[in-house]
Each structure stands twice: as C-alpha cells, then as structure tokens.
Amino acid sequence: xxxxxxxxxxxxxxxxxxxxxxxxxxxxxxxxxxxxxxxxxxxxxxxxxxxxxxxxxxxxxxxxxxxxxxxxxxxxxxxxxxxxxxxxxxxxxxxxxxxxxxxxxxxxxxxxxxxxxxxxxxxxxxxxxxxxxxxxxxxxxxxxxxxxxxxxxxxxxxxxxxxxxxxxxxxxxxxxxxxxxxxxxxxxxxxxxxxxxxxxxxxxxxxxxxxxxxxxxxxxxxxxxxxxxxxxxxxxxxxxxxxxxxxxxxxxxxxxxxxxxxxxxxxxxxxxxxxxxxxxxxxxxxxxxxxxxxxxxxxxxxxxxxxxxxxxxxxxxxxxxxxxxxxxxxxxxxxxxxxxxx
Amino acid sequence: xxxxxxxxxxxxxxxxxxxxxxxxxxxxxxxxxxxxxxxxxxxxxxxxxxxxxxxxxxxxxxxxxxxxxxxxxxxxxxxxxxxxxxxxxxxxxxxxxxxxxxxxxxxxxxxxxxxxxxxxxxxxxxxxxxxxxxxxxxxxxxxxxxxxxxxxxxxxxxxxxxxxxxxxxxxxxxxxxxxxxxxxxxxxxxxxxxxxxxxxxxxxxxxxxxxxxxxxxxxxxxxxxxxxxxxxxxxxxxxxxxxxxxxxxxxxxxxxxxxxxxxxxxxxxxxxxxxxxxxxxxxxxxxxxxxxxxxxxxxxxxxxxxxxxxxxxxxxxxxxxxxxxxxxxxxxxxxxxxxxxxxxxxxxxxxxxxxxxxxxxxxxxxxxxxxxxxxxxxxxxxxxxxxxxxxxxxxxxxxxxxxxxxxxxxxxxxxxxxxxxxxxxxxxxxxxxxxxxxxxxxxxxxxxxxxxxxxxxxxxxxxxxxxxxxxxxxxxxxxxxxxxxxxxxxxxxxxxxxxxxxxxxxxxxxxxxxxxxxxxxxxxxxxxxxxxxxxxxxxxxxxxxxxxxxxxxxxxxxxxxxxxxxxxxxxxxxxxxxxxxxxxxxxxxxxxxxxxxxxxxxxxxxxxxxxxxxxxxxxxxxxxxxxx
Numbered sequence: 001x002x003x004x005x006x007x008x009x010x011x012x013x014x015x016x017x018x019x020x021x022x023x024x025x026x027x028x029x030x031x032x033x034x035x036x037x038x039x040x041x042x043x044x045x046x047x048x049x050x051x052x053x054x055x056x057x058x059x060x061x062x063x064x065x066x067x068x069x070x071x072x073x074x075x076x077x078x079x080x081x082x083x084x085x086x087x088x089x090x091x092x093x094x095x096x097x098x099x100x101x102x103x104x105x106x107x108x109x110x111x112x113x114x115x116x117x118x119x120x121x122x123x124x125x126x127x128x129x130x131x132x133x134x135x136x137x138x139x140x141x142x143x144x145x146x147x148x149x150x151x152x153x154x155x156x157x158x159x160x161x162x163x164x165x166x167x168x169x170x171x172x173x174x175x176x177x178x179x180x181x182x183x184x185x186x187x188x189x190x191x192x193x194x195x196x197x198x199x200x201x202x203x204x205x206x207x208x209x210x211x212x213x214x215x216x217x218x219x220x221x222x223x224x225x226x227x228x229x230x231x232x233x234x235x236x237x238x239x240x241x242x243x244x245x246x247x248x249x250x251x252x253x254x255x256x257x258x259x260x261x262x263x264x265x266x267x268x269x270x271x272x273x274x275x276x277x278x279x280x281x282x283x284x285x286x287x288x289x290x291x292x293x294x295x296x297x298x299x300x301x302x303x304x305x306x307x308x309x310x311x312x313x314x315x316x317x318x319x320x321x322x323x324x325x326x327x328x329x330x331x332x333x334x335x336x337x338x339x340x341x342x
Numbered sequence: 343x344x345x346x347x348x349x350x351x352x353x354x355x356x357x358x359x360x361x362x363x364x365x366x367x368x369x370x371x372x373x374x375x376x377x378x379x380x381x382x383x384x385x386x387x388x389x390x391x392x393x394x395x396x397x398x399x400x401x402x403x404x405x406x407x408x409x410x411x412x413x414x415x416x417x418x419x420x421x422x423x424x425x426x427x428x429x430x431x432x433x434x435x436x437x438x439x440x441x442x443x444x445x446x447x448x449x450x451x452x453x454x455x456x457x458x459x460x461x462x463x464x465x466x467x468x469x470x471x472x473x474x475x476x477x478x479x480x481x482x483x484x485x486x487x488x489x490x491x492x493x494x495x496x497x498x499x500x501x502x503x504x505x506x507x508x509x510x511x512x513x514x515x516x517x518x519x520x521x522x523x524x525x526x527x528x529x530x531x532x533x534x535x536x537x538x539x540x541x542x543x544x545x546x547x548x549x550x551x552x553x554x555x556x557x558x559x560x561x562x563x564x565x566x567x568x569x570x571x572x573x574x575x576x577x578x579x580x581x582x583x584x585x586x587x588x589x590x591x592x593x594x595x596x597x598x599x600x601x602x603x604x605x606x607x608x609x610x611x612x613x614x615x616x617x618x619x620x621x622x623x624x625x626x627x628x629x630x631x632x633x634x635x636x637x638x639x640x641x642x643x644x645x646x647x648x649x650x651x652x653x654x655x656x657x658x659x660x661x662x663x664x665x666x667x668x669x670x671x672x673x674x675x676x677x678x679x680x681x682x683x684x685x686x687x688x689x690x691x692x693x694x695x696x697x698x699x700x701x702x703x704x705x706x707x708x709x710x711x712x713x714x715x716x717x718x719x720x721x722x723x724x725x726x727x728x729x730x731x732x733x734x735x736x737x738x739x740x741x742x743x744x745x746x747x748x749x750x751x752x753x754x755x756x757x758x759x760x761x762x763x764x765x766x767x768x769x770x771x772x773x774x775x776x777x778x779x780x781x782x783x784x785x786x787x788x789x790x791x792x793x794x795x796x797x798x799x800x801x802x803x804x805x806x807x808x809x810x811x812x813x814x815x816x817x818x819x820x821x822x823x824x825x826x827x828x829x830x831x832x833x834x835x836x837x838x839x840x841x842x843x844x845x846x847x848x849x850x851x852x853x854x855x856x857x858x859x860x861x862x863x864x865x866x867x868x869x870x871x872x873x874x875x876x877x878x879x880x881x882x883x884x885x886x887x888x889x890x891x892x893x894x895x896x897x898x899x900x901x902x903x904x905x906x907x908x909x910x911x912x913x914x915x916x917x918x919x920x921x922x923x924x925x926x927x928x929x930x931x932x933x934x935x936x937x938x939x940x941x942x943x944x945x946x947x948x949x950x951x952x953x954x955x956x957x958x959x960x961x962x963x964x965x966x967x968x969x970x
C-alpha cells in the first residue's frame with residue numbers, strides 16, 4: 001500500500017468536500033467508497049483520491065486557461081486587421097506532451113503497485129464462497145460447514161478470502177467500504193479479499209446488470225469482534241441439527257414449509273430438516289437476519305409476511321411464486337416458523 | 343439531357359428532381375446528409391425522451407413511474423438510440439454533407455452506396471425499435487444493457503424477442519456504417535481537389551479518415567459477437583453457453599474490441615468539427631495542425647489497445663489489468679495535446695461569441711471534465727470502485743454530450759447557413775446554448791457525486807438513506823433545463839426556416855472551400871474545381887501572406903457537368919437484409935414462414951444488386967448556373 005494511502009484522513013476530508021460533503025447535513029454515506037474501512041478499500045481509495053486531485057487540479061487549470069484566453073482575446077468593436085496566423089510552436093507542444101507524461105508516470109507506479117497488492121489474499125484468510133443468483137447472494141464457509149444468504153458475517157480485523165462465482169448470469173460483488181468490485185462470472189471462480197478493520201455493518205450491492213431486479217440485489221457484511229464471530233460460528237453450526245423448541249404455530253408453519261401445501265422446501269433449505277431445496281436462499285438462520293429479500297426489506301413480521309405472500313411486488317421478475325393462495329393463518333404460521341429460525 | 347440508354351435494369355433510373363420520390367432516389371451527398379441529419383435528430387429526441395422518463399423515475403427513492411423491466415428497456419434503448427441512431431448518424435450527416443465540399447469534390451466516390459448506407463440505417467433504426475409496439479412486459483424491447491453481456495442475453499435469461507431485435511438491428515446498422523466508412527476513405531484518398539495534399543486537408547477530413555479506419559477495424563469484431571449471439575439464440579449454438587463449454591467473458595472481449603474504438607468513432611469527428619469552428623470564429627489558424635493530425639491518428643491506433651479497461655473487475659488478474667491501465671493512461675497524452683492546441687488556437691485571436699463558438703468553447707470545457715474522469719478510470723485498482731457506478735455514467739455523458747453533442751450543435755450553427763441558406767437566429771441561439779450548457783451540467787455533474795457515494799448504474803430504484811436523494815433530484819431538474827434548451831434550438835430552426843434564404847456564401851469569414859460556393863450550394867457543388875495551394879486556402883486567398891498563391895478556381899468549366907443519376911436500387915438493396923433479419927426474428931417466433939422470408943430477403947438483395955449493376959449510367963449533364 002505504501003505512501004499512497006498515508007494521510008488518508010486529510011485526503012478523505014477534502015474529497016468529501018469536493019465530492020459529497022457539499023450536501024448539507026449528510027455526513028453519513030453508508031455506501032461510499034470514499035470512507036474505506038479495510039486495507040483493500042484503503043489502497044483503492046488512496047489511489048482514487050490521488051487521481052481525483054490530479055484531475056481536479058488539471059481541470060481547474062484548463063478551465064482557467066480557457067476562460068482567460070476566451071475573454072482576453074475576445075473580438076472587440078472597432079478591431080481591424082486579422083490576427084497573426086500562428087501555425088504552432090514545437091517547444092510548447094513538447095511541453096504539454098511531456099508534462100502529462102510525467103504526471104501519468106507518477107500515477108502508473110502506484111496503480112501497478114495497488115493492482116498487485118490488492119489481488120492476492122493474505123495467507124491463512126478465512127475462505128468464503130460467494131455465489132450470485134438472480135437476485136440474491138449465497139455465502140458458504142467451506143471450512144466451517146456453514147451456508148447462509150445475503151448477510152455475510154466475518155471476523156473484524158481478519159482477512160477474508162472470497163471465491164466468487166455465479167449460478168446464472170454475471171453479477172458483481174461490491175462492498176464499497178471494504179473493496180471494489182469483483183465480478184461473479186458463471187463458469188469461473190474469481191478470487192478477491194476483504195477485511196473490515198472495525199466491527200460494523202457494511203452495505204454491499206450487485207454492480208453488474210443482471211436483469212429485472214438488479215436494483216434489488218443487495219447484501220450486508222456484518223463484521224463482528226472475533227469472539228462474537230466465533231460464538232456465532234458455534235451457534236450456527238449447532239443449528240445444523242434442525243430447529244428446536246418450536247411453538248405450536250411455528251411447528252404448524254414447519255409442516256406447511258415442508259409439505260406441498262406451502263411447497264417452500266422445493267426451493268429453500270433449512271439445515272437439519274427435510275427442506276433441502278437449492279433454488280432459493282438457505283433459510284436456516286433467516287430469523288437472525290436484519291434484512292429480507294437480499295437487503296431490500298427490514299426483517300420484521302409484517303414485511304416477512306407480505307414478502308412470502310407476494311414476492312414479485314417487491315422484487316420484479318423473481319422466480320419465487322406468489323403465496324396468496326394460502327390462508328392468513330397458514331401465512332402467519334409460516335412466518336412464525338421462519339422467525340424462529342435463529 | 344438525361345442519358346436514356348437501354349439497360350438490363352428492371353427499374354429505370356428515376357429522373358424526378360423534386361418531390362418525395364426524388365428524395366427516396368437521391369444519390370446527392372448533400373440530400374443524403376440532410377436525411378441523416380433530420381433522421382438522426384429525430385432519434386436524438388427519442389433517446390432524450392427515454393432519458394427524461396428515467397430521470398423522472400429516479401428523481402426520488404422508490405418511485406414507480408415505470409416498471410423495473412420498462413426502466414431496463416429504457417436505459418438499453420436510450421444508449422443504443424443515442425449512440426447508433428442519434429449521434430453517429432448526426433456525425434454522418436456532417437461527413438456526408440461536408441466531406442466533398444471540404445475537399446473540393448462534386449460528390450462522394452460511390453453516391454449510390456452512400457444512399458444505401460442511409461436507407462439501411464433508417465430500416466435498422468426502425469427495426470431495433472419495433473418491439474415498443476408490443477410493450478416491454480414480455481421482454482420484446484431490448485432490456486439487456488447497450489453492450490448486451492452474455493449470458494444475460496441467452497434465451498434462458500432473456501426469453502422475449504428484445505435481444506433478437508437488438509442483435510439483428512445492430513447488424514443492419516453496422517452494415518451501413520461499414521459501407522459508409524469505405525466510401526469516405528475512397529472519397530478522401532481519391533477525390534481531393536488538385537493540390538490538396540493530405541497535410542493540406544481540413545482537419546475535419548482527417549478525423550473522418552481516421553474514424554472510417556476505426557470503423558473498418560472495429561465493426562467486424564462486434565459483428566462476429568452479434569452473429570455468435572444470434573446463432574446462440576436462433577439455432578441453439580453454444581458460444582456463450584457456460585454449461586456447454588462456452589465463455590461469457592469471451593463476448594466481452596469481442597464487444598469491447600469494438601466498443602472502445604466506437605467511443606473514438608463518436609468523438610474524433612466531433613473533435614474535427616470543433617477544430618474547424620474554433621479557427622473560423624477566432625479568426626486564427628488551427629494551432630499545431632500537424633500535431634493535431636498525429637494525435638488523431640495516434641488516438642485511433644491506441645483506441646485498439648485499451649479495450650479491457652472496460653473489464654477491470656472481470657477477473658483478468660493484476661498483470662493484464664496493469665497493462666491495460668498503462669495503455670489507457672497513454673491515451674490521455676494525445677488527448678491533452680488537443681485540448682491545449684484548441685486553447686492556443688484562440689490565443690491571440692479575435693474570439694467572436696457566436697452560438698457556434700459558444701458550443702465549441704462549451705465543448706472544450708465539458709470534454710475536459712469527461713477526459714479527466716476517463717483518466718481516473720485508467721487506474722485499475724481504483725477503477726474497481728468507480729466501475730458500473732454513476733461516476734462512469736458521469737464520464738461518458740461528459741464525453742458524449744459535453745463532447746460529441748456540443749460539437750454537433752456547434753457544427754449545426756456553423757454550417758446551417760451553408761446547408762439551408764439561412765443564418766440561425768443568434769439571440770435564440772445564445773438562449774439555447776446557455777440552457778443546454780447549464781442544463782447539461784446540472785443534470786450530469788451530480789453523477790460524479792452519486793458515483794462516489796456508491797450508486798450503481800442501471801438500477802431502476804434505490805432506497806432512501808444512502809445519501810443519494812438530493813443529487814438525483816438536482817439531476818432530474820437539470821434534464822428539464824436541458825430539454826428547454828433543445829426546444830429553444832428547435833424553435834430557432836423553425837423560425838429561421840420561415841425566413842427567406844438570403845445567407846451570403848461566406849457569412850463567418852471562413853477558411854475552407856465550402857465557403858467559396860453559394861449558400862446553399864448548387865447541386866454540382868463547384869462550378870469549377872478549385873486548385874488548392876495552402877491549408878486554409880480560402881482564408882489565405884482572402885488575406886494573403888506574402889506573394890504565395892493560396893487558391894485558384896481552376897480553368898473555366900468547359901461543357902456541362904455530369905451528375906450521377908438518382909436510383910431506387912439503394913433503398914431496395916437496404917430492404918433485402920432487413921427482410922432477411924425479420925425472417926431470423928420469425929425463427930425465434932416459431933413462425934412457419936420464417937425461412938421463406940429469409941429467402942425472400944436474399945432474393946431482394948440479389949435483385950437489387952442486379953438492378954444496381956445494370957441500371958445504366960443515368961445521370962444528367964448540367965450547365966453551371968442551371969438548376970437548383
């Protein structure tokens with residue numbers, strides 16, 4: 001990363017002033033890459049700001065020169081004669097060829113340096129396999145035996161190695177505060193890495209157009225303190241045995257979920273149960289998630305019920321069918337079952 | 343007058359000089375230029391309307407002005423329309439109209455091919471929009487993004503006809519573009535006035551030459567990609583089918599091998615226009631002509647070495663990303679040289695703030711911003727933060743509107759008196775410039791902020807609370823101002839066209855050959871072919887430096903001038919591939935008569951070629967001063 005990421009704070013402050021800080025009272029930008037919270041994003045943002053300053057500097061210089069020339073040499077009334085027809089000036093043209101080259105060389109070095117330093121995950125990083133689906137994300141921890149969706153829990157301060165691919169069309173994995181985009185390409189696996197320096201929730205969004213509900217394909221990265229993460233892993237692994245201590249309503253919901261009445265099991269999996277569908281997100285821990293439908297709805301009772309009833313109202317083009325045919329009680333039962341999965 | 347030789351053609355060459363059929367059969371580069379201009383401008387308005395609806399949808403979070411799918415169709419068709427049906431044809435209008443005038447010729451090398459290019463453009467443009475008749479719900483309007491990445495374009499993920507319409511439409515449009523490119527190259531190389539060596543050509547002609555070369559090398563790549571896509575969809579080939587061993591990334595390489603040069607196809611002629619307007623309205627020679635020529639050629643060559651900078655996030659690895667980052671940065675050098683040379687052109691001049699000049703100055707200011715954000719994109723690692731966000735949307739709107747479109751408006755105001763014999767109203771012109779200029783920046787500058795706040799492109803809606811509300815609203819307001827400017831321009835044209843055609847031959851104190859002939863030019867352009875001794879020959883003819891001769895008007899014309907005859911074969915030849923394309927579409931629709939329609943298309947094509955070859959010389963001999 002080297003010198004290009006030093007003095008980040010000051011640079012970022014200026015950049016926010018230039019770029020976003022102009023907007024009154026909007027100090028929180030949850031999805032801006034200008035507020036990097038991990039080493040990959042910091043390297044990238046350092047470079048971004050370096051190029052931004054150069055661009056702004058040159059832009060101001062050229063605009064000033066343009067305005068000066070235009071007004072200084074404007075046609076004036078009563079002007080007679082024709083201006084001297086100058087064909088060119090080799091020295092000047094060499095000057096404005098060489099100076100840009102020097103500026104570009106100064107950008108080329110950190111560019112190549114950053115391209116390599118951000119490409120390879122550090123040794124010993126936790127591996128997560130992230131798979132894009134239309135329009136949600138599956139997250140698998142092969143070393144931990146955990147499969148979840150749309151919310152990626154990672155240990156803060158630790159590098160995470162991402163194996164990115166897609167189950168259908170091209171998607172792109174992007175958590176602006178942690179790292180720039182890496183595409184999720186069907187038929188190949190791209191390697192990227194992220195690290196969150198501080199525990200927090202970071203917003204992610206698909207960044208490659210992938211059809212109808214591209215706009216509705218978001219996710220969260222929840223960086224937890226190491227101890228909390230370990231605790232979550234333990235607890236989550238224990239859930240592989242299936243849900244326990246279900247209320248009567250939730251148990252009724254489970255029956256619907258796992259039968260042709262609800263037919264949820266055809267697409268969704270809940271670990272340790274009969275439901276092992278692989279079309280939609282794994283719902284083993286859906287009750288823990290703070291959002292629904294790939295980050296577009298807050299996970300509460302009403303939203304969950306409305307979503308199950310008519311997903312297309314929230315996510316145009318979704319393959320999840322409407323469940324308006326179910327009675328209110330059945331819907332309530334299913335929602336209670338889902339909420340108990342945590 | 344007309345040569346009425348008996349021919350083997352099945353339709354005699356028409357002879358009408360006026361009326362509807364004279365336009366259908368015209369091979370006059372000036373009329374074809376006007377056709378390109380009017381059609382291109384109409385599609386420019388269509389593309390603008392599409393943009394306006396999108397900006398309404400995005401004005402606030404969570405609006406439902408249109409459905410998700412309609413929005414996706416709108417941005418796909420907005421880009422496709424603006425690039426292929428709006429800006430390229432408008433540039434082609436300038437090329438068609440001006441090229442022969444600038445080089446002192448009476449027409450392009452192949453007048454009938456020129457007409458063919460226009461008609462297939464028109465048919466392709468209608469074809470690619472045909473899905474709107476069925477609406478967007480069934481996916482019959484292209485909704486795959488303007489670069490149509492595989493495998494979103496597969497039948498599995500885009501089952502409607504939109505992708506087929508898009509693929510076939512672009513193939514038709516590409517055909518016309520390629521033919522034009524060959525036509526222009528031959529015209530430039532073979533038909534310059536005596537004495538006009540390559541380095542004495544007006545700079546716009548150079549940009550047309552380089553652009554045409556770019557087209558010839560770039561379009562085959564996208565043609566291959568589109569044909570593979572068509573085969574995948576119509577005949578279940580598996581070029582981009584992952585499960586069958588196809589590669590989706592391969593499509594991206596094919597597309598951008600075309601797609602990046604295409605960007606220069608859109609900007610180089612625009613730079614040429616500005617490079618013609620600035621010297622006239624600053625009354626000073628273009629600064630560093632030879633360097634400008636060299637920069638143009640260099641940008642053209644380098645345009646083929648940078649395509650993968652559109653793919654920095656696709657997983658090519660740090661070595662490839664670094665290489666393409668460096669080649670991309672290198673392009674900034676010749677581009678920067680041009681900007682400084684434009685400013686130097688005005689240095690020491692007498693800058694007249696005509697509307698044409700205001701747009702040219704607006705071009706320099708706005709294009710510079712677009713160029714600088716382009717330079718930022720070259721840095722591959724930080725590009726991954728900008729890629730597919732509104733920061734990129736800002737970039738290409740600055741180079742395409744601030745660049746190409748401003749140059750087009752500049753050129754329209756500059757050459758309008760030549761084409762229509764009337765000077766556009768300067769007062770309305772200034773109004774339209776300031777509305778378009780402020781509207782554009784109000785609309786597009788916020789995209790920089792939105793991109794840096796993490797807003798991805800191509801999203802039909804967004805949630806509140808991400809900090810994107812204000813600048814989206816500002817941008818939408820900007821569109822209204824921009825639209826007001828365009829409407830003012832249209833009003834200006836309407837008002838002006840109702841005035842008598844009384845523009846002088848040389849209203850701006852011009853420098854190049856087109857200003858030596860009447861406004862509008864007679865059908866034969868030059869009564870006597872000029873002999874050129876210097877660059878900016880007309881200027882130095884008027885304002886000689888020393889004793890050097892600048893321009894001669896040749897020997898007095900002896901005998902009448904031969905003009906190529908009108909022909910219906912170009913429109914018929916354009917109809918053939920269009921019918922065949924409809925047949926391929928019918929295969930996807932599983933219509934029983936699909937194959938016969940394809941065959942019919944080929945038959946029409948062959949008939950047209952037969953008629954073309956054997957319809958005879960035609961044409962008319964005309965005395966200078968007679969007609970038009």
